Amino acid sequence: MKRKHNSELFLLLYLGILSAFGPFVMDMYLPAFPVLTEFFGASSSMVQLSLTASTIGLAAGQLFFGTVSDKYGRRPALLTALGLFMLATAGCLLAGTILDFIAFRFIQGLAAAGGIVLSRSIATDRYAIGKLARMLALIGAVNGVATVLSPVGGGILSEYGDGWHGIFWFLLLFGGILLLGTFRFRESLPKPRRKATGWRDVGRNFREVLHNRAFLCHTLQYGFAMSVLFVNLASAPFIMQEHYGLTPSQFSLFFGLNAVAMAAASAAVVRFPTMEQAVRAGNAGMLLFSALLCVAFGMHAPFWAYEALIFGICGAIGIVFTASNTLAMDSERQNAGVASALLGASAYVFGGLASPMVGIGDLLTSTAVLFFAGSLCSNLCLPVLFHGSTCRPSCR
Numbered sequence: 205m206k207r208k209h210n211s212e213l214f215l216l217l218y219l220g221i222l223s224a225f226g227p228f229v230m231d232m233y234l235p236a237f238p239v240l241t242e243f244f245g246a247s248s249s250m251v252q253l254s255l256t257a258s259t260i261g262l263a264a265g266q267l268f269f270g271t272v273s274d275k276y277g278r279r280p281a282l283l284t285a286l287g288l289f290m291l292a293t294a295g296c297l298l299a300g301t302i303l304d305f306i307a308f309r310f311i312q313g314l315a316a317a318g319g320i321v322l323s324r325s326i327a328t329d330r331y332a333i334g335k336l337a338r339m340l341a342l343i344g345a346v347n348g349v350a351t352v353l354s355p356v357g358g359g360i361l362s363e364y365g366d367g368w369h370g371i372f373w374f375l376l377l378f379g380g381i382l383l384l385g386t387f388r389f390r391e392s393l394p395k396p397r398r399k400a401t402g403w404r405d406v407g408r409n410f411r412e413v414l415h416n417r418a419f420l421c422h423t424l425q426y427g428f429a430m431s432v433l434f435v436n437l438a439s440a441p442f443i444m445q446e447h448y449g450l451t452p453s454q455f456s457l458f459f460g461l462n463a464v465a466m467a468a469a470s471a472a473v474v475r476f477p478t479m480e481q482a483v484r485a486g487n488a489g490m491l492l493f494s495a496l497l498c499v500a501f502g503m504h505a506p507f508w509a510y511e512a513l514i515f516g517i518c519g520a521i522g523i524v525f526t527a528s529n530t531l532a533m534d535s536e537r538q539n540a541g542v543a544s545a546l547l548g549a550s551a552y553v554f555g556g557l558a559s560p561m562v563g564i565g566d567l568l569t570s571t572a573v574l575f576f577a578g579s580l581c582s583n584l585c586l587p588v589l590f591h592g593s594t595c596r597p598s599c600r
Contacts, residue, residue: 210390216339218385219327220346222319227350228375229258229316235359236368243368246302254302254309261313262320263552269318270325270545278326278541279391285318286383293376297369312375317548319382324544328533329392337530338474345471356456393540413539413546421585422532423547425483427554428582429524432490432575434555436462436514438562439571447568448507458511462518469522479527479534486523487583493517494575501568517575524582 210218233240240251265285273281292315295308327339361370413419440459444450450458469486476482493516500509529547536543558578564570 210388214388215326215330216342218382218389219323219339220343221382221385222323223343223347224350224354225316225319226262227347227354228378229262229313230255231354232358232361232375233368233371236362236371239362239368240302240305244302244305250302250306254306257306257310258313258316259552259556261310261315262317263549263556265314265317266321266545266548266552268314268545270321270541270543270548272541273322273325273393274539274541277391277393277395278322278329279386279389281318281541282322282386282389283383285315285322286379286386289315289318290376290379290383293372293379297372297376321541321544321548324529324533324547325540326392328537328540328544329397333479333530333534336534337479337526340530340533341471341473341526345467347467347470356460410542410546413536413542416535418535419532419543422483422528422535423550425487425524425582425585426528426532426547427550428578428585429486429490429521429528430551431554431558432494432517432578432582433466433521434559435562435571435574435578436517438559439567440514442567443510443571444507448510450507462511462514465515466518466522466525469519470526473523473526473530476527479530482523483527483531484586486520486527487579487586489520490517490524490579491576491583493520494572494579498572498576501572 234255237251240254241247244251269281269285272284289312292308292311296305296312299305299308323343324340327336327343331339357374358371361374362368365371366373440462441455444455444458473479473482473486476485493513497510497513497517500513532547533540533543558574561574562570
C-alpha cells in the first residue's frame with residue numbers, strides 16, 4: 205500500500221536542507237570574489253552586484269513560489285524551482301561575461317527561494333503548533349549550521365577544487381540531490397485545501413493575509429530581527445579585524461561561534477511553555493544586549509565584552525526567529541504559501557535596507573544605533589499584538 209505521508213525523519217532532513225538554500229546560495233561563493241574578479245576581468249563592485257542580484261531573486265522568488273504552491277500544490281512548485289535552480293547554476297558555470305553571470309545569479313536566487321518558502325509551508329501543512337514549533341526550531345538549527353559551513357566549504361572548494369567553478373559544481377550536485385528527494389516527497393497540500401481561484405484573486409489573498417494583525421506583527425518582528433542580523437553580518441568583519449585587530453582565521457572562529465549560538469537558541473525555543481513567552485523573552489534579550497553594546501562601544505570596551513554581547517544578541521535573534529516564524533505561520537494556515545512568501549521576502553527586504561546603513565558615519569556608532577533601533581522596533585510590536593487580548597495569536 206502506498207504511503208500517504210512521508211516519515212517525520214525524512215521531512216526533517218528534507219526541509220532542513222531545503223531551508224539551507226539561502227546560506228548556500230548567498231554565502232558559499234563569497235571566498236571566491238577575488239578569483240571571480242580576475243576570471244571575468246571585472247571590478248569588485250560588479251562581482252558584488254552578483255550578490256545583490258541573488259538577494260533580490262531570493263526575495264522575489266518567495267513571493268512567486270509561495271503563491272503558486274497555494275494554487276497548484278507544494279510538489280509541482282518544488283520540482284519547478286529545483287529544475288530552474290539547476291539550469292541557472294549550469295548557466296553560472298558557462299557564463300562568459302560578468303553580466304551573464306549576474307543574470308544567472310538572479311535566476312539562481314529566484315529558484316532557490318522556492319526551497320526556502322516551501323520548507324515553512326510544508327511544515328505548516330503537516331503539523332499543529334506544538335510540532336510546528338519543534339520542526340521550525342530544528343530547521344532553524346540546520347540553517348544556522350549551514351550559515352557557518354557554507355563560507356568555510358566555499359573557501360575549501362575554491363582553494364583545493366576547481367577554483368570558483370568547484371563551488372558551483374557543488375551547488376549543481378546539491379540541487380540534483382534535492383530534486384531526487386522531491387520525487388520521494390508526498391504532497392502535503394491536498395487538492396481540497398488548495399486555492400481554487402484565478403490569478404485575479406491573488407491580490408485578494410495577499411490583502412487577506414496582511415489584514416491579519418497577528419501575522420503582520422510577527423512578520424515585522426521577524427523582519428526587524430533579520431535587520432539586526434544583517435547589521436552584524438555587515439559590521440562584524442570590520443569591527444573584529446580592523447578595530448580589534450583579529451586575523452581572518454580568528455574572525456572566522458568567532459563568527460562561527462556566534463552562528464552556533466543562534467542555531468542552539470533556535471533549537472531551544474521548544475523548551476518555553478508557549479511560543480508567546482519565547483518571543484517575549486527573545487525580544488527582551490535582543491533589546492537588553494543591544495543597549496549594553498551601545499554602552500560598551502561608548503566606554504571603548506575590550507574585545508571580550510563585544511564578543512560576549514554579540515553572542516547574546518545572536519542567541520536572542522535565534523529565539524525571535526523561530527518563535528515569530530511559528531506564530532506567524534500558525535495564524536495563517538489557510539494561506540500558508542502566501543504567508544510564508546511574505547514572511548521570507550520581508551526578511552530580505554529589512555536586511556537589505558539595514559546593512560548599507562552600517563557604512564554611514566562612524567562604524568561603531570552606526571552599528572550600535574542600528575542594533576538598538578532594530579531591537580526596539582521588534583519589541584514595540586509586542587504590545588500591539590498582545591495588549592488587551594487573551595486569545596491565541598492565530599485568533600482573528
